[in-house]
Structure formats: structure tokens, C-alpha cells
Amino acid sequence: MGARSGGDYLKAIRGLGAEVWLGGERIEDVAAHPAFAACARSVAALYDMQLAHADEMTYRAEDGEQAGLSFIQPASAEDVVKRGRMMRRWAEYSCGMMGRAPDYLNSTLAAMAAAYKFFAASEPRFGDNIVNYYRQARRSDWCATHTLVNPRKSRAAGWVGHADSEIALRLVDRTREGIVVKGCRVLATLAPLAEELQVFPSTVLKNEPAAKPFALAFATSCAAPGLRFLCREPFDSLHSRFDHPFAARFEEMDCVVVFDDVLVPWERVFVCGDVERCNGLYGETEAVIHMMHQVAVKNVVKSEFLLGLGVRIARASDAMSLPHVRERLAEMIMTTEVMRACLRAAEADAALNKWGIFVPARPPIDVGRNLFPRLYPRLVEIIQLNSSSSLMATPAERDFHSAIAPDIERYLAGADVNARARVALYRLAWDVAGSSFAGRQLLYERFFFGDPVRMASALVDNTGLEQCVRMVDDFLARSD
Numbered sequence: 001m002g003a004r005s006g007g008d009y010l011k012a013i014r015g016l017g018a019e020v021w022l023g024g025e026r027i028e029d030v031a032a033h034p035a036f037a038a039c040a041r042s043v044a045a046l047y048d049m050q051l052a053h054a055d056e057m058t059y060r061a062e063d064g065e066q067a068g069l070s071f072i073q074p075a076s077a078e079d080v081v082k083r084g085r086m087m088r089r090w091a092e093y094s095c096g097m098m099g100r101a102p103d104y105l106n107s108t109l110a111a112m113a114a115a116y117k118f119f120a121a122s123e124p125r126f127g128d129n130i131v132n133y134y135r136q137a138r139r140s141d142w143c144a145t146h147t148l149v150n151p152r153k154s155r156a157a158g159w160v161g162h163a164d165s166e167i168a169l170r171l172v173d174r175t176r177e178g179i180v181v182k183g184c185r186v187l188a189t190l191a192p193l194a195e196e197l198q199v200f201p202s203t204v205l206k207n208e209p210a211a212k213p214f215a216l217a218f219a220t221s222c223a224a225p226g227l228r229f230l231c232r233e234p235f236d237s238l239h240s241r242f243d244h245p246f247a248a249r250f251e252e253m254d255c256v257v258v259f260d261d262v263l264v265p266w267e268r269v270f271v272c273g274d275v276e277r278c279n280g281l282y283g284e285t286e287a288v289i290h291m292m293h294q295v296a297v298k299n300v301v302k303s304e305f306l307l308g309l310g311v312r313i314a315r316a317s318d319a320m321s322l323p324h325v326r327e328r329l330a331e332m333i334m335t336t337e338v339m340r341a342c343l344r345a346a347e348a349d350a351a352l353n354k355w356g357i358f359v360p361a362r363p364p365i366d367v368g369r370n371l372f373p374r375l376y377p378r379l380v381e382i383i384q385l386n387s388s389s390s391l392m393a394t395p396a397e398r399d400f401h402s403a404i405a406p407d408i409e410r411y412l413a414g415a416d417v418n419a420r421a422r423v424a425l426y427r428l429a430w431d432v433a434g435s436s437f438a439g440r441q442l443l444y445e446r447f448f449f450g451d452p453v454r455m456a457s458a459l460v461d462n463t464g465l466e467q468c469v470r471m472v473d474d475f476l477a478r479s480d
């Protein structure tokens with residue numbers, strides 16, 4: 001099939017039958033449920049966009065299918081740039097608020113399939129499995145979710161090597177048909193709206209026999225028997241788009257995933273019991289860098305949007321000339337330009353890797369990834385600081401159609417906008433800086449790619465430091 005329409009996507013999730021639990025109830029039709037319907041339509045719109053802009057958003061794959069461009073295994077630096085442009089279109093649709101548009105995992109999977117020898121080194125069939133799964137995902141244009149982290153009762157054991165053995169996801173049996181897994185993972189964003197669950201390792205395990213049952217990488221249908229998704233409280237209940245402009249469109253649900261003796265067929269197993277391969281998976285395959293590419297594009301779009309919002313708010317309150325407002329806007333410009341520079345440098349310096357595909361340059365894209373969790377909270381804070389009480393002077397859409405409407409029209413107009421436009425603007429600002437949706441976005445940016453302390457530690461490991469150290473040593477050794 002290749003790139004599919006939004007209608008095809010909606011049909012697929014409607015008929016899937018995944019076990020999704022919300023507020024004590026099993027949800028039968030996620031596409032129709034108030035907690036998910038709006039986001040389902042947004043994901044569908046992304047798929048439609050691919051078909052509407054097929055020249056920029058799809059490519060001819062080696063099997064002749066016209067596939068979504070996020071599945072491309074870049075054969076040149078130009079391919080990386082083209083993929084970045086495609087990702088930008090999707091990110092613009094949600095103003096950067098849908099971190100889990102399908103390109104996030106599609107580009108990752110493409111990188112893993114290119115690195116099939118990494119998987120084959122453990123067992124030859126695992127190399128075939130990752131390639132076949134990638135091709136099937138591309139042909140079906142699946143929407144996938146993923147889960148990497150085991151829940152932990154105690155963090156006292158430190159960072160390395162510890163899995164709470166009774167609750168973490170683990171291997172419990174090997175049968176002729178496949179492996180049987182049990183336990184729990186946190187989290188899986190977008191799971192109720194996904195068809196496939198990809199389970200990969202991110203937790204570093206101690207290289208010892210006891211860790212083997214936890215060393216797993218596989219994919220399963222979200223509808224596999226025994227697989228359950230437990231949703232958090234939803235932030236959208238088919239709200240008015242005026243009242244909650246983002247929550248009513250882009251609420252990506254996050255789920256705890258329970259595996260109750262789930263059978264995973266052998267052809268969907270990529271790593272089993274190989275601790276070393278699990279620990280090296282993202283780094284060695286360089287899938288992590290392709291994943292960062294989508295993140296970098298999203299970060300640029302999100303920074304640009306918040307900057308635009310900051311300016312719009314300043315204009316609405318006639319505050320563009322105030323020094324402290326200008327200083328804060330300058331800070332937003334700096335963040336935006338740094339994010340643009342990181343992305344541009346990473347794309348410009350894309351190079352062929354050992355698996356035969358082009359990959360963005362790691363140092364700038366990794367710096368952007370490490371900076372954004374630190375900078376995004378400040379962007380949000382600036383929206384709060386520059387908006388203050390206006391974030392609360394926000395009657396609902398219904399109020400504009402009530403007897404009180406003349407009061408609202410009279411008292412709530414802005415410097416350059418009428419009351420309705422001003423309230424709409426600050427309602428949007430609230431969904432960026434104050435609402436449940438906003439709070440979740442903040443948490444997402446802080447943590448979705450992993451614990452920031454360990455990410456920073458990995459940056460130290462992955463950066464060539466010697467040239468800088470040599471400068472110091474050379475200077476110390478200088479006699480002139």
C-alpha cells in the first residue's frame with residue numbers, strides 16, 4: 001500500500017480492538033471516544049497531508065511502493081534535508097505540540113533496519129526480522145507507539161543495572177511460536193491511537209546472567225491478547241476549540257502498558273537475552289540520532305510558535321516598547337535561533353554511517369536535544385510573565401453567546417484586537433503555559449527523551465573532547 005489516507009488510518013484503529021482502559025472502563029471505539037476522537041482526527045490529517053503533498057512527503061521505496069518520507073533510509077545528505085522538510089510540515093500542523101507524530105518512530109525504525117547486522121550478530125534471524133518488520137510497517141504506513149522504560153519501585157539502587165524483577169517487563173517463556181513476556185512498562189504515548197507497539201530497551205542493564213530476561217526488543221500489535229493500556233486522566237473531552245485550542249486537537253494520551261503473558265511471534269523479536277546488544281542498541285545502530293532529527297525539527301517549530309505567541313501577546317497589550325518585555329522576547333529569539341542552528345548544522349554535516357545510510361551530525365543535534373528541556377520551561381515562563389492576569393480573564397466560548405456578551409465585548413478588548421480575538425489569544429496562551437495540556441507538555445519536554453542528567457552524561461561520553469584538552473596542554477607547555 002505505502003502512504004495511506006487519514007480515512008484508512010481511522011478505519012484501521014476502529015477495527016483494531018486493543019485493550020484500552022480509561023477511568024475504570026474498557027474503551028471499545030477509541031476513534032469515537034471523547035478522550036481520543038479529536039487527536040485521532042489530527043493524526044488522520046497528518047496522513048492526508050502526505051497524500052496531498054506527495055512530491056514532498058513521500059518517496060519511491062525500493063519495492064516500488066510510494067511510501068511516507070519519514071520511512072526513508074537516507075542515501076544522501078539531501079535525503080536527510082528532504083526528510084527534515086517533511087517532518088517540519090507535520091510539526092507545523094500541531095505547532096510542535098504533537099511529539100509523537102508517526103515520523104518519530106518511522107525514522108528510528110528505518111535506521112534500525114539499516115543496521116540489521118547489529119541484530120543479526122545476536123541471532124541471524126533477528127537481522128531478517130528487523131528488516132521485514134520495517135518493510136511491513138512502511139507498506140502499511142502504521143502508526144506506532146513505543147515503550148522503553150521499566151517502572152521502578154525504588155531508585156536507591158542507582159542508575160545502572162537494576163530492574164525490579166517482579167514488575168519490570170521480562171521474558172517468562174520461549175515457545176515454538178515465539179516468546180512470552182510479562183510485566184509492565186512506562187510510558188507509551190499515543191498508544192490508544194496506535195496500531196503497533198514497539199518495545200525497545202533504554203535502561204542500561206548490568207551485563208550478568210540475571211539481567212538476561214529483561215534484555216528484550218520486539219514489536220507487537222496493540223491488539224495482542226494480554227496487552228493492556230492504562231490511560232491517565234484525559235485533558236480533552238471534546239472541548240470547544242476556542243476554549244482549549246490545543247487540548248481539543250492534539251491531546252496525545254500517555255499510557256502505562258501491562259503485558260499479561262503476551263505471546264510475541266518469533267518474526268517480531270529483534271533481541272532476546274542479549275544484554276550487551278540491548279545496552280548498545282540505540283547508540284550502535286545510530287537510531288537515536290535519527291530520532292533526534294524529528295525532535296530537532298519539532299523543537300524549532302515549537303520555539304518559533306512560542307516566540308510568535310510572545311510577540312502576539314506583547315502587541316495585544318501594547319507592550320512591545322517595554323524594556324523587560326523586549327528582553328524576554330530577545331531570550332525567546334535566542335532559543336529559537338539556537339534550535340535552528342543545531343538543526344541546520346546537523347543536516348548540513350550529515351554523513352554516511354557504518355550501516356550505509358546518511359545520518360545527521362550528532363554533536364549539534366545532541367546539544368539541541370540537551371538544551372531544549374532546559375530552555376522550554378523558560379519559554380513557557382515568559383508567556384506566563386508577559387500575560388499575567390490576562391490568562392485568567394478568559395470567558396468561555398459560550399459566554400460570547402450569552403446575555404453577558406456586551407460586557408465582555410466592552411471590557412476585554414485588547415490594544416489591537418477585539419474582545420473575542422483577545423480572549424482567543426490568551427486561551428491559546430493558557431494551553432501553552434497553564435492548562436493541564438500545558439503542564440503535560442512541560443513534563444514531556446523535560447523527560448520524554450530520558451532523564452536529563454543521564455542525557456547530559458551521555459553527551460560528555462559522545463563528544464570528542466581531546467582537541468579542546470590539547471589546546472590547554474599545548475598552552476601550558478608553551479615557553480614563549
Ligand SMILES: Cc1cc2nc3c(=O)[nH]c(=O)nc-3n(C[C@H](O)[C@H](O)[C@H](O)COP(=O)(O)OP(=O)(O)OC[C@H]3O[C@@H](n4cnc5c(N)ncnc54)[C@H](O)[C@@H]3O)c2cc1C
Pocket residue numbers: 146147148149155156157158159186187188189190254440443444447448449450451452453454
Ligand atoms: C509526558 C511523557 C511522555 C512519555 N512518553 C514515553 C513514551 O512514549 N515511551 C517511553 O518509552 N517513555 C516515555 N516517557 C518516559 C520517559 O522515557 C521517562 O520519563 C524518562 O526515561 C525518565 O525516566 P523516569 O520518568 O523513570 O525518571 P527517573 O529516571 O526516575 O528520573 C526521575 C528524576 O530522578 C533523578 N534520578 C533518577 N535516578 C537518580 C539517581 N540514582 N541519582 C540521582 N538522581 C536520580 C533524575 O535525574 C530525574 O530528575 C514519557 C515521559 C513523559 C513525562
